[in-house]
Amino acid sequence: MTQADSATTHPEEYLRQHLQEIVELLHKQKLEEAILQQQKMPRHELVETLLHKQHQAAIKQKLDKLHSADIAYILEALPVEERLAVWNLVQSDLDGQILLDVSDAVRETLISDMDPEELLSATEQLDTDEIADLAPDLPEEVMQELLESLNDQSRRRLESVLAYEEDSVAALMDFSMVTIREDVTLGVVLRYLRRRGELPEHTDKLFVVDENDVLKGVLSLRRLVTHNPDKLVAEVMARDLVYFHLDDYAEDAARAFERYDLLSAPVVDHGHKLQGRVRVDAIVDFIRRKSDQQRLAEAGLLEEEDIFSGVWKSAKNRWFWLAINLVTAFASTRVIGVFEDTIVKIVALASLMPIVAGIGGNTGNQTSMLIVRSLALGLINSGNIKRLIIKELGIAVLNGLVWGSVLGLLAYGLYRNVDLGLVMAGATLLNLLVAAIMGLAIPLARDRLGLDPAVGTSVLLTAMTDGMGFFIFLGLATLFLY
Amino acid sequence: MTQADSATTHPEEYLRQHLQEIVELLHKQKLEEAILQQQKMPRHELVETLLHKQHQAAIKQKLDKLHSADIAYILEALPVEERLAVWNLVQSDLDGQILLDVSDAVRETLISDMDPEELLSATEQLDTDEIADLAPDLPEEVMQELLESLNDQSRRRLESVLAYEEDSVAALMDFSMVTIREDVTLGVVLRYLRRRGELPEHTDKLFVVDENDVLKGVLSLRRLVTHNPDKLVAEVMARDLVYFHLDDYAEDAARAFERYDLLSAPVVDHGHKLQGRVRVDAIVDFIRRKSDQQRLAEAGLLEEEDIFSGVWKSAKNRWFWLAINLVTAFASTRVIGVFEDTIVKIVALASLMPIVAGIGGNTGNQTSMLIVRSLALGLINSGNIKRLIIKELGIAVLNGLVWGSVLGLLAYGLYRNVDLGLVMAGATLLNLLVAAIMGLAIPLARDRLGLDPAVGTSVLLTAMTDGMGFFIFLGLATLFLY
Incomplete structure (x- = not known):
């Protein structure tokens, strides 16, 4: 979840500095274009100049080193015109993630700048739960094509998430989890994981289910790596755990995450079948969003504003x-x-x-x-x-x-x-x-x-x-x- | 992090129900004592009655099944007199954790009910960073004895944490982490972890340091379990990572956790020596506390109130x-x-x-x-x-x-x-x-x-x-x- 440069520096200073540099590049470009325009060079020739291309390349180079969340921050801090200039330089494989990371108001300006094909290719890379988060902002036609492009399982999941209220646990849930059976040894689990390769982001535990997908317990990676590989999952897994139902209030789930210091928790239906999991980062976003909404309402605002909106x-x-x-x-x-x-x-x-x-x-x-x-x-x-x-x-x-x-x-x-x-x-x-x-x-x-x-x-x-x-x-x- | 009963039920309902039952037991006890008092039985004989003891035992039995955070919730929802009655029935090995979990205002009422020895034994079980959180509320003499009871390393750590501002990363940090060297194989790491046994709470990654404790990278448990055990730590660890300095603003760290969806991050000094780590649950508490403080101030309140204070x-x-x-x-x-x-x-x-x-x-x-x-x-x-x-x-x-x-x-x-x-x-x-x-x-x-x-x-x-x-x-x- 981190990238080359955010790495070895201190994230906040680093970000402000990057923003500063991009703003300077944009201003330099504007200034030079203004000079050329005074010399009566028409707009379409302008963007063909070597100078213009050099600037674009310099900005693009900066952007390519950044995490999607960093680019989202920079887009939010730029006035609409410059924001869209930068947006067009972003690597298209980050588009979907950035749309998720920006605020609702800024997302609107970005989406209105994209044609349906761009939107479709940006959203197709996303997970089902992420598509659900974007769904309210996507044009009807894109949503329709997107649904058709999904496989049966993903479409069913997407439709079921969209059917739940925004303040329910289902709306915070994601589907990327690893399930195992209780009658195998830890050694078998380790071999399975090594064969499987990369685990989904934020995997702190594996979910133990039976052949009907009914949740039996969880095996944390902490326990997996500290116990003898000869032991059975059933001996090592935790059976007493906090879980949620699809229709539980997100607010209650947030309180439980705070109270029990959870990193992730399973979500089940009323037949106790595993449906997905809630991760602490979704909870953090929820807490922040909720507290922002209340403060905005107290100050007499309906919703978050793009500070550069008209x-x-x-x-x-x-x-x-x-x-x-x-x-x-x-x-x-x-x-x-x-x-x-x-x-x-x-x-x-x-x-x-x-x-x-x-x-x-x-x-x-x-x-x-x-x-x-x-x-x-x-x-x-x-x-x-x-x-x-x-x-x-x-x-x-x-x-x-x-x-x-x-x-x-x-x-x-x-x-x-x-x-x-x-x-x-x-x-x-x-x-x-x-x-x-x-x-x-x-x-x-x-x-x-x-x-x-x-x-x-x-x-x-x-x-x-x-x-x-x-x-x-x-x-x-x-x-x-x- | 979860306990027997919070397990198989839905946490919020479950908690309210427990609170209800304890309140009913307390009221029943009060009613019966009032009847006996009318029959002129003196107070000290009253608490010796079989009935009284049965009630105490029933409440104690309920409490023993609860997580410390659940007991904290119940204590907050009880008026002071009943709160202290319940507090005296809590298993003493949970005392320290509960003091951490309750709000500042309620903590004050609990501490004022404890004598120095009780306080000392409650706080001695805590980690250094937890003691630092309680420090402002502890009487001078308890703090003094506590410092004397700590070993050299812990005392130095405690003193250094207390020296930093409350809104710095140092104040959110904890010291329970596992460090490894980069020149060993993953298989060696796994054997070391198995021998070591239980990992500290919320261990999602191991910190890779050199012989001078300088941070070289991190090895997530996710990578540890998915890579071949013959590989070297140096080949598998992430070198590009988000870390913080002791004196960074906690607010900046919180934004970085949100932005990069972190679960934990290392804290280093200006010589890049590993000092501790920040966990996402500390960040969640910080975000909640900060937003509460702002909302209380906006409503014209200096601080959180115990709703049953005088x-x-x-x-x-x-x-x-x-x-x-x-x-x-x-x-x-x-x-x-x-x-x-x-x-x-x-x-x-x-x-x-x-x-x-x-x-x-x-x-x-x-x-x-x-x-x-x-x-x-x-x-x-x-x-x-x-x-x-x-x-x-x-x-x-x-x-x-x-x-x-x-x-x-x-x-x-x-x-x-x-x-x-x-x-x-x-x-x-x-x-x-x-x-x-x-x-x-x-x-x-x-x-x-x-x-x-x-x-x-x-x-x-x-x-x-x-x-x-x-x-x-x-x-x-x-x-x-x-």
């Missing part, structure tokens, strides 16, 4: 959450309109009300984040939920007394009005209670309804704490300040 | 960011105070101004999140930064025209005032430009200054977009509305 494309990625935020902001501020008479009389309220609303949002988000996390870790159950609620309300009261007093004193200090200070303090306390209740209720309700408690909770919560913050503060002011 | 303890975890948010909120709303005259005359401004401020915060966060991510991935460099800035400003103008018009029309619709609508539209456009500039400038500046661009960016940004939003909107209103 303005129009990026805007669409951002409008969904902006629209929702605007609707909720509009709704919560309509509360203020109801109290306009009060504000005209005591205009100080206008500058104090955003603070009451804001601190509610902040504390509510703290509570909801802990609840979301605890739900994800499976730490919340009917036995402890009451304690949790009592604890969060307790913190809200404590926070309300402390920060309510601080804000009350500040309001008094600014406007020399005791009643205004008291209203500020009381409203802060009450809004922190509202925030705690909402911070508990929203994620718990979303979880109960089978929705992802992480996404959207913050928007809903802020809308509630804003609206209630304005209402409580201005309401108390209307009641007590005149 | 109110007081939790409050302290939440006050730092609350205080900062309050200060910034207070500062940005002081802008409103300056325009109180305008608000008294046109009270509609009071309910519209939070919307202008809010949409600025939302769009600014979208921009800054993409910049933070691109910085983390190393995608931003001097060659493309200008394009990025132009793109984000372009989106801000587009968004400003679209959403400014929407908000302008809404304001007009509500108050039937054309000028008010125009001010609303203009202020929205301008504040979205401010938001884009700040969303670019804050993370880029923090990165340039060597600060983590992810943490604190959102608070600073919101303060700016709030303050500027109020200022622009109320300022335009003051200029144009009378």
Whole structure:
């Protein structure tokens, strides 16, 4: 999995340096082409010049030394035009792997630059599980031809993987594994492996199955090389092992990999027949992707953006959450309109009300984040939920007394009005209670309804704490300040 | 790495079920003790009853079947009192491993329940790198005794690991690896491994070193078992490999593991001497921890909380960011105070101004999140930064025209005032430009200054977009509305 140069150097520096050199070559080429164009040389003659060809060759030489994942990184860091110039210089046998390695957004730009034949030859080199990963981005016609080019077993596998949800173990699975029988000796296994040659990537264990492909155990390479070759597989293999079903949640599998420090695990169907395996690198990608998705959603983005995508494309990625935020902001501020008479009389309220609303949002988000996390870790159950609620309300009261007093004193200090200070303090306390209740209720309700408690909770919560913050503060002011 | 029962069942369901059963046993015990206490039986006699002992035995029996990581999960899901009751029933030879597996907050509650001897015997069973992970939580006296109990090599290793930053490769490293020489045959290696017996966990490759411990290459078990035993290690080993230095950033190492799908990689000093190895499970933990820390910080929490910690303890975890948010909120709303005259005359401004401020915060966060991510991935460099800035400003103008018009029309619709609508539209456009500039400038500046661009960016940004939003909107209103 590593290549000549990534070898003897330090990968991150090395990569940045390569990127730098390629960028410089591209710029030099552009500059020289611009000069030639000024001398009225037409575009098609330009690409025929010796100079142009030398540059292309220099870039190609650099690329040929790189790992597919390194080229993917370089493509992502280049603006679209230069990206496609480099993409056309990549060795075509790496095309498929690079398409897998780049982000979804960048993949789109690369695929749109390829004609169906190129796509077909790039994807034909891939494993079934890798084709499944690319499937959503491939044009219908390419997918069709690809299916026809596969043998029966591969086609069946591909179709069955595509039938499962994206968040299931089946979507993370691959099929490249080595199976053995339990009634042979380790010596026989070793001879078989030597005859077989190269093992699939990341083979840390062999799967022991019976004649019906039912999983009996696993034999790790660690055990294979440390035990006497005369022993039987059945004596040395592990029978107690973590395995998954095709329809298990990928998230649960990721937790199990973390908990038991797994490198790979078998996947079986409900008849306990071996279907494939999940490797830790698929799990690492899954964890990274999942955490990226949540953070992007929290920041109000639908999906990962190609940083060089057009303005129009990026805007669409951002409008969904902006629209929702605007609707909720509009709704919560309509509360203020109801109290306009009060504000005209005591205009100080206008500058104090955003603070009451804001601190509610902040504390509510703290509570909801802990609840979301605890739900994800499976730490919340009917036995402890009451304690949790009592604890969060307790913190809200404590926070309300402390920060309510601080804000009350500040309001008094600014406007020399005791009643205004008291209203500020009381409203802060009450809004922190509202925030705690909402911070508990929203994620718990979303979880109960089978929705992802992480996404959207913050928007809903802020809308509630804003609206209630304005209402409580201005309401108390209307009641007590005149 | 797996145990009898986690074996033949589906890990997540299995775990929840075990937790449920243990909770039920604890509750039954409590109930019966309460009944006996009502009959005036004193506490110390209570724990001597047959019933009590039966319950303890039943819980212990359940625990004995579990993997240390499973017990860690159960301890985290239990309130402190019940957690300590279970903790005292755990087999003491698992204590050290469980301390490693629980979260920082829960570890604290467990350690505070142990006396120095217990702690010493729990930690003495651990590897040097594991002791280093626990070191910050151990009392000074235990740490001292522990250091004295180690042999020279282990003590030197421990001290050197502790000398490196927490975010360096050295902090993720472990020392359990197998080294071989390049001038022997694979057959000799196999015989050596069989004589040696059990290999360290997660051994996927052997490290080839010379007599000075200088790293020459690696021999994967995959190659060892597929090549002819007569071949020399030097012929079969990989010489081109990804390795790290002790002081490399852990984050860079994590990216390299993801990029090249590594399972383990050697760590060398600057003389290229082998120092240890990094395993993928340490990388998985690091990725999860890092992403958790960022999400907690974004929600305004200093660190992970034990969900059953006391109110007081939790409050302290939440006050730092609350205080900062309050200060910034207070500062940005002081802008409103300056325009109180305008608000008294046109009270509609009071309910519209939070919307202008809010949409600025939302769009600014979208921009800054993409910049933070691109910085983390190393995608931003001097060659493309200008394009990025132009793109984000372009989106801000587009968004400003679209959403400014929407908000302008809404304001007009509500108050039937054309000028008010125009001010609303203009202020929205301008504040979205401010938001884009700040969303670019804050993370880029923090990165340039060597600060983590992810943490604190959102608070600073919101303060700016709030303050500027109020200022622009109320300022335009003051200029144009009378």
